[in-house]
Amino acid sequence: MSVIEVRDVQTVFGTKVIHDGLNLSINEGEIYGLLGPSGCGKTTLLREMVMLQDFSHGSIDILGHNVSNIKERDAQKLRREWGVLFQFGALFSSLSIRDNIALPLVEYTDLNASMIEEIVQFKINLVGLKSSDADLFPSQISGGMKKKAGLARALCMDPKLLFLDEPTSGLDPISAREFDELILKLRSLLGLTIVMVSHDLQSIYDTLDRVAIIDEKKIAYEGTIVDVKSSKSQFVQTFFK
Amino acid sequence: MQTPLHFTQSDSLLSIELSGELTLYSITPLEKQMRQRDVVGITRIEINLMSVTFIDTATAIFLVKMEEMFSKRGVECSLICENKTLLSTLELVKMQRIITNLETQSQQKKSSFLEKKLKDIYAYFYSFIPFITFLGKLFVAKMSYLKSFKNIRFKEIAYEINESAVKALGIVALTSFLIGLVVAYQSAFQLKTYGANIFIVDMLGISILRELAPLITAIVIAGRSGSAFTAQIGAMKITQELDAMKTMGFDPFAFLVLPRIIALMIAMPILIFVADIMGMLGGIIVANADLGISSNLFLDRFREVIAAKHFFIGIIKGPFFAFLIASIGIYRGLSVQNDTQSIGFNTTKSVVESIFVVIVCDALFSIALTNLGI
Known part of the structure; x- marks a missing residue:
C-alpha cells in the first residue's frame, strides 16, 4: 500500500523550473531515499510533501490526503501523524531539550507531567542521548546532538511517517553509522515509513530500500538500490561507480 | 623577482x-x-x-x-x-x-535608466501586497484564536508583556521625564518675557498628555521592542524553527504573532500613563525652579484647565500604535530570507517603517479629533 503518491509535480520559482513532472510512490514500512545532485530540488520536494511549500502543478497524496487542497482540520490531523527532522535540527532555541521534545505532548495531549517526563526520557534514550542532556539548551549542544534531539522530537508523537532531511550530514562517520542503525532499529521497532534526503553513500547502501533519483528536473530512476546502475543518468553513473 | x-x-x-x-x-x-x-x-x-x-x-x-x-x-x-x-x-x-x-x-541585456527606476518603484509598491496578505492571515488567525477562551495563550502573553513592556518601563520613564523637562524649560523662557508664567501648565498639560507622551512611548517601543520582534522571529526563521513549528501543526500566528501583538496592545496604554506622569514631573520641576510656580499651584491649575479628554485621547492612541509597531515588527521578521544579512536589513526597515507609520497615525488622530471638536 502506498503511503505517499507524488503525481506529475511541477515546481517553478520565478522563471526557473525545478521539477518538471515528478512521479513516485512510497510504500508502507519502506525506507525511501530522495537522491540527486545538489540543487536538483530534493529538499524542495520534501518541503512540498510536508506542506511547507506550494507547487505549481500536479498532486501529492500523503496517507490518503491530497495536500494541495486539504482542509485545515485534516491538515492539522495529518501533521500529528508525521515527524520531520530538519537538516540542522531546528530545535526551538528558547526551550531546553526536554521541553523541545515534550512540546507536542504538552500541546496535543492531556497527559500529566510525570507521564510526559517518562515519554521524554524514553525518547531521549532511544535516540542515544543521555538523560543528563535533557536540561541543556540547543545552543549548548553539538550539531550531532541537535540532530538526535530533533529526531527525538520528531518521534515524540509516535508518527507513522518520518521525514529526514540529510540526517547524517555533518556527523562523524561513527555517529553517522550509529544513526543509520538507529533508523533501521526504529523502522523494525515502530513500523515507520521513512523518507529521507541523503548524500551519504554508506548510509544509502545500508539503510535504503528504494530510492528515487532526481536529475535534470525529472526522476532519473526509481527502484531498489541494487538495480540502480541500470539507469543511464550521468549522475547515477558517476555517483554509484 | x-x-x-x-x-x-x-x-x-x-x-x-x-x-x-x-x-x-x-x-x-x-x-x-x-x-x-x-x-x-x-x-x-x-x-x-x-x-x-x-x-x-x-x-x-x-x-x-x-x-x-x-x-x-x-x-x-x-x-x-x-x-x-x-x-x-x-x-x-x-x-x-x-x-x-x-x-x-x-545575459547581457542592458535596461535603460527609466526602466530601472520604474521597476524599482513597482517593486517598492508591490512589496505592500505581502503586508496586506499578512494582515489577512492575522485576521483569520485572530478569529479562530478568539473562538475559544482555551486557545488564548496567557503564559506567552504575560511573558511578552514582561519582555517588551515592563522591562522598557525605565527607558520610557526617563525619556519622557527629559522631554517634559526640555519642553518646559524652552517654553518657560518664552513665557517669562510675556509674564504669562502660569500658562506653562496649560501648555505642558495639553502637549504632553495628548501628543508627546504617546509619541515618545511609541518611538521608544518601536526602537526597543519592535526591533526585538523582527530579530527574534527572523532568527527563528533562519534556524528553521518556524518550519518545524508548521510541520508539527503549531500555527506560528497563534504561538508567536498574536501573543506579541496582544501583549503590546495591553501594555502600551500603561506605558503611556507612566510617560504622562514622568513628563509632567519634569514640567513641575522646571516650573518650580525657573518660574517660581510651586507644585501645589501647578497641580491646582492643572486640575482647573486640563480636561480629562486630553488624557484619554493620549491613552486611546496606545493600542493603535502598539498594533502598528508589533505587526510591522513581526511582518518584517517573517520576511527575513535565508541569510544573516537579511536580519539586519529587516530590523532597520521595521524600526523606520513603524516610527513613520506611528507618526502618520498620530497625524490622522489629530486631524480627526480636532475636526470632531474633541
Whole structure:
C-alpha cells in the first residue's frame, strides 16, 4: 500500500523550473531515499510533501490526503501523524531539550507531567542521548546532538511517517553509522515509513530500500538500490561507480 | 623577482621564451616586461613554453588572454608547448572561458535608466501586497484564536508583556521625564518675557498628555521592542524553527504573532500613563525652579484647565500604535530570507517603517479629533 503518491509535480520559482513532472510512490514500512545532485530540488520536494511549500502543478497524496487542497482540520490531523527532522535540527532555541521534545505532548495531549517526563526520557534514550542532556539548551549542544534531539522530537508523537532531511550530514562517520542503525532499529521497532534526503553513500547502501533519483528536473530512476546502475543518468553513473 | 623571459626578434616574428615555474606571482613582472617591449611592425608572435616546468591556472589564464588580445589586434600569436600537463591546464582554461563568455553574452541585456527606476518603484509598491496578505492571515488567525477562551495563550502573553513592556518601563520613564523637562524649560523662557508664567501648565498639560507622551512611548517601543520582534522571529526563521513549528501543526500566528501583538496592545496604554506622569514631573520641576510656580499651584491649575479628554485621547492612541509597531515588527521578521544579512536589513526597515507609520497615525488622530471638536 502506498503511503505517499507524488503525481506529475511541477515546481517553478520565478522563471526557473525545478521539477518538471515528478512521479513516485512510497510504500508502507519502506525506507525511501530522495537522491540527486545538489540543487536538483530534493529538499524542495520534501518541503512540498510536508506542506511547507506550494507547487505549481500536479498532486501529492500523503496517507490518503491530497495536500494541495486539504482542509485545515485534516491538515492539522495529518501533521500529528508525521515527524520531520530538519537538516540542522531546528530545535526551538528558547526551550531546553526536554521541553523541545515534550512540546507536542504538552500541546496535543492531556497527559500529566510525570507521564510526559517518562515519554521524554524514553525518547531521549532511544535516540542515544543521555538523560543528563535533557536540561541543556540547543545552543549548548553539538550539531550531532541537535540532530538526535530533533529526531527525538520528531518521534515524540509516535508518527507513522518520518521525514529526514540529510540526517547524517555533518556527523562523524561513527555517529553517522550509529544513526543509520538507529533508523533501521526504529523502522523494525515502530513500523515507520521513512523518507529521507541523503548524500551519504554508506548510509544509502545500508539503510535504503528504494530510492528515487532526481536529475535534470525529472526522476532519473526509481527502484531498489541494487538495480540502480541500470539507469543511464550521468549522475547515477558517476555517483554509484 | 625577475621572471626569466627572453625576446628574440627576426623581421616580423617575435618569439618570447619563458622558462622555469610560472605562478600567479610571476604574472605582474611578466606583464610589465611585455608592456615595455615595442611591438610595432610585428605580425607574428610565438610564445615558447618548451622550458617551462609548471604553470598554474592563473598564469594559464594570463597566457590565454594575451593570445586573445594579440589576435584581436591582428597579430598572429601561437603558444609552443609539448608538455602534456601544461597543455591540459591551458585547454581547461580555454574551455571555461568559452563557457563563461557564452553565458555572459546571453545575459547581457542592458535596461535603460527609466526602466530601472520604474521597476524599482513597482517593486517598492508591490512589496505592500505581502503586508496586506499578512494582515489577512492575522485576521483569520485572530478569529479562530478568539473562538475559544482555551486557545488564548496567557503564559506567552504575560511573558511578552514582561519582555517588551515592563522591562522598557525605565527607558520610557526617563525619556519622557527629559522631554517634559526640555519642553518646559524652552517654553518657560518664552513665557517669562510675556509674564504669562502660569500658562506653562496649560501648555505642558495639553502637549504632553495628548501628543508627546504617546509619541515618545511609541518611538521608544518601536526602537526597543519592535526591533526585538523582527530579530527574534527572523532568527527563528533562519534556524528553521518556524518550519518545524508548521510541520508539527503549531500555527506560528497563534504561538508567536498574536501573543506579541496582544501583549503590546495591553501594555502600551500603561506605558503611556507612566510617560504622562514622568513628563509632567519634569514640567513641575522646571516650573518650580525657573518660574517660581510651586507644585501645589501647578497641580491646582492643572486640575482647573486640563480636561480629562486630553488624557484619554493620549491613552486611546496606545493600542493603535502598539498594533502598528508589533505587526510591522513581526511582518518584517517573517520576511527575513535565508541569510544573516537579511536580519539586519529587516530590523532597520521595521524600526523606520513603524516610527513613520506611528507618526502618520498620530497625524490622522489629530486631524480627526480636532475636526470632531474633541
